[in-house]
Amino acid sequence: MELVRDPLLDAVTALASARDEASVCAIVRRAARELTAADGVTFVLRQGGFCYYADEDAIAPLWKGRRFPLESCISGWVMLNKKYTAIADIYNDERVPHAAYRPTFVKSLLMMPVRREDPIAAIGAYWATHHTATPLEIGVLQSLADAAALALYNVQLDGELKTALRQERNAREAAESASRLKDEFLALLSHELRTPLHVINNWLWQLRQGKSIQPDILTKALEVIERNTALQGRLIDDLLDVSRAVAGKLSIDSRLVDLGALCAAVVENGQPAAREKSISLEMMKTDNARVWGDPDRLQQVLWNVISNAIKFSERDGRVQVHVKLNGARALIEVTDNGPGVPGDFLPFMFDRFRQADSGMTRRQGGLGLGLTIVREIMSLHGGTVSAESPGENQGTTIRLEFAVAEQPMAGSEVVSQALHANPPVH
Missing domain, CATH: 1.10.287.130 (Signal transduction histidine kinase, dimerisation/phosphotransfer (DHp) domain)
Known part of the structure; x- marks a missing residue:
């Protein structure tokens, strides 16, 4: 004896194994049209305060891909009121937005919410003639909606599980790294x-x-x-x-600081270290930039950046220091013509325990903490540090950025003399 096919059972079985929203939409639209013998069906998802017509199967185009406010469409009405509606003549029902329906074939409809207690979607069935939905049509569409609700919940759980597993894997890999x-x-x-x-x-x-x-x-x-x-x-x-x-115990003692004077002092004090490698260390453009900061800590920042450039530059290389104003921001740029920094490492070069080439770092000496300290001190000053490198053997630019001090400068010579009196150790 040949088994009689049950479209509703087929749909429920297919929905039980659906693992993404698109699959649920496709199963529902096909099954809804077959079960109701309607001229068209839509599957509508609730997205915040809107109805999104996610999918459709109809004799002519309806509203697939469009969004409407919940309060302005009949699918929104059934979701807000948590009950289905069957309308034999849509133009005699004020809940229906007639302007949206006039370009379509629809004369009658049956709209069923998905998930009874808190609807998250709706299934619409439409007829091109005046049609009163039968109890059988209402029943099968309700059963399909219940199965769709469970399928969407499973999709949500599956997505949350995948997200949790991905986060756990990322956290584990980060911890191992x-x-x-x-x-x-x-x-x-x-x-x-x-x-x-x-x-x-x-x-x-x-x-x-x-x-x-x-x-x-x-x-x-x-x-x-x-x-x-x-x-x-x-x-x-x-x-x-x-x-x-x-x-969180690193502190600063802020005063008004002339960045030009500070940079000039550090560049002068750094000349012996540069000469040891036959590197040209030059003070370039100097705008009149003044900031609030701790002159000793800012000297430390600049020397860490300059010494890093000297360390990784080849003999007879060049390191240049620029002080610039850009609106309400003051910039110090330290540029070298050394080996550059790989693009995939740039976002991490100021992190603790991170080194682009541990072998090179070991050959050059040092722990690689200098740039980490730069980032922390700049953060205490409300500033930022960033790096650019066009490519291999094209050098690196490290940019220090501060807010410009609004008050008139006082005592810049004292800061400059203090810096000259305390040269960095080479």
């Missing part, structure tokens, strides 16, 4: 701390041998010990600054 970066950083920290200590210990061992030491050898030993002691001091200072920043 952070752990790996910390491990790499600790290994680098161990190397950077051990290297100068090893050098100092070697020279101290030689000095303790009690043998006669030539004056030039003694001078060299003291210079090496002093240089490596200073290196240790800088490493520890960087670690302490990052620790204070993480704990």
Whole structure:
């Protein structure tokens, strides 16, 4: 005996396995037209205060892809009132927006809300002649609406599950990446701390041998010990600054600062470090830019940026410093013609434990915390730091941006002299 096909059962079965909104729409529109023998059907989704005609199957176009306010259409009425309506003559019912229906074939309709307690959609069936919906048509459309409500709920749950799994995976990967970066950083920290200590210990061992030491050898030993002691001091200072920043304990003492004077002082003090690599360190355009800031911390910021440019530039390279005004913003730009920064690393170059090329960083020395400290100090000043690099071997520009101080400048010479009196350690 041949089994009789049941369109409603087929639709319910298909909806049970639907996993996206588009599939639900397609199943509902096909089943609704077959079950009611209507000349057209629509599947309408509630989107905030609007009805969105998501899909349709009809003898002529209706409103697919259009949105209407809930209060202005019959699909919105059934969702707001949580009950179906059957209208034999739409032009004798004031709930129907006649202007929207006149271009269509529709004379009669049956509109059914999807999800009875809190409708989230509606199914519309339309006839080209005056037609009174039968109890059977109403019943099958109600059953289809109930199945569609469950299907849409399943789609929502499936989407939420996928989102939760994706977030969990991203969080796990981020945690693993952070752990790996910390491990790499600790290994680098161990190397950077051990290297100068090893050098100092070697020279101290030689000095303790009690043998006669030539004056030039003694001078060299003291210079090496002093240089490596200073290196240790800088490493520890960087670690302490990052620790204070993480704990929210990094503070500033703000005064009016002349950025041009500050930059000129740091550039002058940085010349010995630049000469060691035959790098041209130049002070370029200087606008009259004054900001509120901590001159010592701003000197630290600028020196970190300049020393980073010097460190990663090739011999005979060039580093230029510009001070510019752009409306109510003051800019310091430090540009070099070094190897540049890979585009995929630019967004992360100011993050802790992030290095574009750990191998290069190790060859050049340092923990790579300088730019992290720059970002934290700039944040305390209400400023920003950003980087641009056109491509490989095309250099890098780091831009520091501040709000311009509105008050007249006072004491800029004092700031400048103070900076000259405290050159950065090379």
